[in-house]
Amino acid sequence: MMQAGQKRRVLIVNAYFDPWRSASPTRLFVPRAMAPYYLAGYFDPDLVEVKVWDEVFHGALLNRRLLEWPDMVVFTGLTAAFDRARQLAAYCRHFTPQVVSVIGGPIARALPALCDQVFDYTCQGDVEEIGAVIEAVFSADHVADRTAPRFDLTAPTMGVGYLETTRNCNFACSFCSLSGEGRAYSAHSEASIDGQLGAMGKAFGVMVLDNNFYGNNRSSFEWRVGKIGERWRQGQFRGWGALVTGDFFKRPENLKLMADNGCKALFSGVENLDPAVLRTFNKKQSLASDPLSLTQACAEHGMFFDYGVIIDFAQQTVAEVDDQVSGILSDPRIPLPGLLSLTIPIAGTPYFDEAARAGRLMPNVLLSDLDGQKLVEWPQEPLEKVTPFLRDLLKFRGRKMALSRHAFRHAWHWRKHLGWEQTVLSAVRPLHRFGGNFGLGSPRQMRQSFREPALTYSVMTDTLRAAYRPLHRLPSQFAKDFEPLRVTDETGALSDQFLEARSGASSLTA
Missing domain, CATH: 3.40.50.2300 (Response regulator)
Structure with missing residues (x-):
């Protein structure tokens, strides 16, 4: 009461x-x-x-x-x-x-x-x-009269502020959840952006959260760049970064515009170094996204470049992926990807539906398995070859020295084009991303981690994580809440449970 x-x-x-x-x-x-x-x-x-x-x-x-x-x-x-x-x-x-x-x-x-x-x-x-x-x-x-984000609740922020200027994306990559949702790309109003910037306060740097900051409206893009640049010139933050799609780089003036307005870092989804794989992803905007040329173009304008890579063993062999990673490690001009993941067949996406129809999904896949860090689709090579390679690749096992050497050589190579903060970031980021997580938390959290069964990197051999065992004694009526949602059955077909879960659509169901 x-x-x-x-x-x-x-x-x-x-x-x-x-x-x-x-x-x-x-x-x-x-x-x-x-x-x-x-x-x-x-x-x-x-x-x-x-x-x-x-x-x-x-x-x-x-x-x-x-x-x-x-x-x-x-x-x-x-x-x-x-x-x-x-x-x-x-x-x-x-x-x-x-x-x-x-x-x-x-x-x-x-x-x-x-x-x-x-x-x-x-x-x-x-x-x-x-x-x-x-x-x-x-x-x-x-309901609040003014709905500015509660950035005061984000502490500690480590000096990073966050801003959203657009929603959704104007492209339809087959693996992206936004493609499955099919919602229109749109820009925030000036009042919304001003409200977010006001709530943010002073920050060391700002990360723009947009799925695609560039978009398909030139005047909107230029206005948003100018709006952020105005706050940068006023000293609210020392620089900012954003995610852009591959078509952004087709107009060199875009880089100058961003740099002149305080942009210090760009992320773009290169996704894969094989054009044939990109075409199957409907990732046409990235066909010309060569990491070396994009890194150089950004560096010449004083910007740090970051990108993601998606591996698809249904289309790539171990040797092909190994050659690509080795090629990056051997060239200090190319940054290591900030994101390295398997293709994720996200429920509701065109990629998921195609994988299900083609019979690529393995048996007994759980929804929680779709995290990009384990095999859930049949590779073109035997599991006993692919699984140990994936395990070592995601943590750079056997490549730690090459990883460290490349990180510092890359930072040193571009040091004259970048500020000290960007240089430090370019050296530390890959070491943090692939060097391993120390797993420091509360005693209860570390005890929970200790209880976890080992990750096997394949849905065929993985066991349920510890969270599926309730931490507290609960009545039997809650037992179903700790049962995993199964995407596929023992044959690899979509399970009845999953098909029922996807059916129907209603908003604000009470």
Whole structure:
């Protein structure tokens, strides 16, 4: 029973299963998940106390007091984290039966029918939809008059501020969840961008969170660059970075415009060094995205270049991937990729549907297996050859000396074109990314990590992670909340459970 004048209590959780099976925080990963902080901005701070827990940044949520605390718990996260969100909702319901559970983001859009069954409210739209939930559960008075993100809740920030100027993407890469959702690319209003910049305050650097900062509207792009550049010239931050698609680099004047307005880093999804693979991804905008030429073009304008690489053993051999990685390590001019992942058949994407039709999915794939760090599709070569190679590649085992040597040689090579911060970043980033995670967290988190079964890098041999065993004694009615969602059955066909989970679509189901 709430007392008069008592604030409502809302917990917002970014649910996450660490692919390396660590329960400890990943503090240095950039960018951080910002959806919880944007959601928090919709609650009136005078009437609602909001707490945020990001299982990437803060580590696994194992604190019973926090799970007992809220009147409302709001979940977001990537699609593969559905099981984790369901587990946390079960804990909250057990400790506080009257708690209201809400889910949104990619999970809700990919699995609407199942989310309707598990959670009290399912939001398939953008963060603004939480306003209707607040009004329905509490009252209209509990919705904030001004909905600026609650960046004050992000501490510690390590000097990095975050900004979103557009939503979605104007391309349709077959493996991207945005392609499956099919939502239109759009730019934020000037009031929204100004509100975010105001809430951010002074920062060392700013990371623009857009899926595609460049977009398909030239005037909008130039205006947004100028808007950020104005704040940079005023001294709000020392520089900023953004993600752009490959077509951005086809106009050299784009680089000059960004550099003149304080941009210090660009990330672009090179994705794969084989044009044939890129075509199967419908990644035509990256066919000319050679990492060396893009690195050089950025460096000449004083910008650090970063990129991601996706490996597809259904189309590539071990020898081909090994040659590509060795080629990068042998050339200090080319940066190591900031992201190295297997192709992920994300539920709802064209790539997933094609993989399912072609029979490429392995038997007994769980939704939580789709994290890009284990084999879930049949490779073209035997598993006993591919799996150990993948295990070593993702952690650069046997290449640690080459990794360290390349990182420092790369930073030294481009030092005259970059500032000291960028030079340090170019040396440290690959060491942090591939050198291994020390797994420092709370005693409870480290104990949870110790309980984890070893990762085998193949869905054919992997066992359930420790989170599927409840930490607390729960009544039998919650047993189903700790059962994994199976994508494929023992034959490799899509499971009935998964097909039912994908069916139906409704918004704001109470």
